[in-house]
Amino acid sequence: MATASRTISPVRGAGDLLLLTGPMFAGKSAALIAHAATEQQRRAGRDRDGGDHAVLVLKPAFDIRDGADVVSSRDGTRIAARPVSEWPVDATEYGVVVIDEVQFMVAPHYRGDIVADIRSAVAAGCQVVAAGLDTDYMRRPFEPVVRLAAHASRHVRLSACCHRCAAPAAWTAKLHETGCRLELGSGNLYEARCDQHWAAPDQMAPGLPTIADVAS
Numbered sequence: 001m002a003t004a005s006r007t008i009s010p011v012r013g014a015g016d017l018l019l020l021t022g023p024m025f026a027g028k029s030a031a032l033i034a035h036a037a038t039e040q041q042r043r044a045g046r047d048r049d050g051g052d053h054a055v056l057v058l059k060p061a062f063d064i065r066d067g068a069d070v071v072s073s074r075d076g077t078r079i080a081a082r083p084v085s086e087w088p089v090d091a092t093e094y095g096v097v098v099i100d101e102v103q104f105m106v107a108p109h110y111r112g113d114i115v116a117d118i119r120s121a122v123a124a125g126c127q128v129v130a131a132g133l134d135t136d137y138m139r140r141p142f143e144p145v146v147r148l149a150a151h152a153s154r155h156v157r158l159s160a161c162c163h164r165c166a167a168p169a170a171w172t173a174k175l176h177e178t179g180c181r182l183e184l185g186s187g188n189l190y191e192a193r194c195d196q197h198w199a200a201p202d203q204m205a206p207g208l209p210t211i212a213d214v215a216s
């Protein structure tokens with residue numbers, strides 16, 4: 001007697017886009033990694049190829065902050081990722097495509113239009129999860145992220161804790177002006193700030209204690 005095939009691969013339903021935004025330190029990468037890991041586990045047991053073509057994790061090749069081929073969160077979690085500077089031709093072979101730091105996917109770091117690329121993947125049936133900063137250190141919108149919001153079936157805006165008072169922080173502040181809008185960095189150059197404590201680099205109050213200073 002013939003046994004029924006255990007699975008069909010790749011599993012393909014209706015595509016959709018989940019967008020995760022917020023300032024730095026808000027947990028965007030942590031949420032993205034958790035989502036990718038859950039989908040990898042769920043689909044590994046279900047897909048005929050053991051999940052090899054289940055989840056594709058992408059990051060901009062420009063972002064080498066924590067290693068070229070990994071997405072990592074400040075909470076210590078990490079996941080292997082493919083660095084890209086254009087949309088990969090095999091992306092639609094995957095059921096789920098997860099993308100971190102989508103604000104960097106613009107010229108000269110990315111060839112093409114990331115919003116159009118993601119929309120094509122969704123139209124082809126991929127579940128896309130994208131994370132990125134919605135605003136820069138001057139609170140100016142990051143264009144691809146704001147455009148993506150118009151196409152997201154779900155949009156979750158996360159907040160961080162203000163580095164100055166621990167209140168919910170919607171903004172990122174840059175500690176000194178360098179003249180670069182796109183500049184890799186972490187706590188050395190940026191802080192999460194609430195409405196009360198956000199300031200442009202040239203307006204930074206010197207000597208203001210951080211929550212770390214207050215706690216120690």
Ligand SMILES: Nc1ncnc2c1ncn2[C@@H]1O[C@H](COP(=O)(O)OP(=O)(O)O)[C@@H](O)[C@H]1O
Binds near residue numbers: 026163
């Ligand atoms: N000011 C802060 N506000 C919130 N979380 C912080 C802060 N500073 C450090 N963290 C840590 O950073 C983690 C989130 O980091 P990460 O996932 O890298 O965020 P994002 O990708 O949004 O920058 C939190 O779970 C927490 O452990």
Ligand SMILES: Cc1cn([C@H]2C[C@H](O)[C@@H](COP(=O)(O)O)O2)c(=O)[nH]c1=O
Binds near residue numbers: 172
């Ligand atoms: C505000 C701001 C940030 N960046 C850079 C700094 C980091 O390398 C990333 C954000 O990483 P995270 O995972 O969200 O912490 O973006 C920038 O280039 N320009 C900015 O205005």
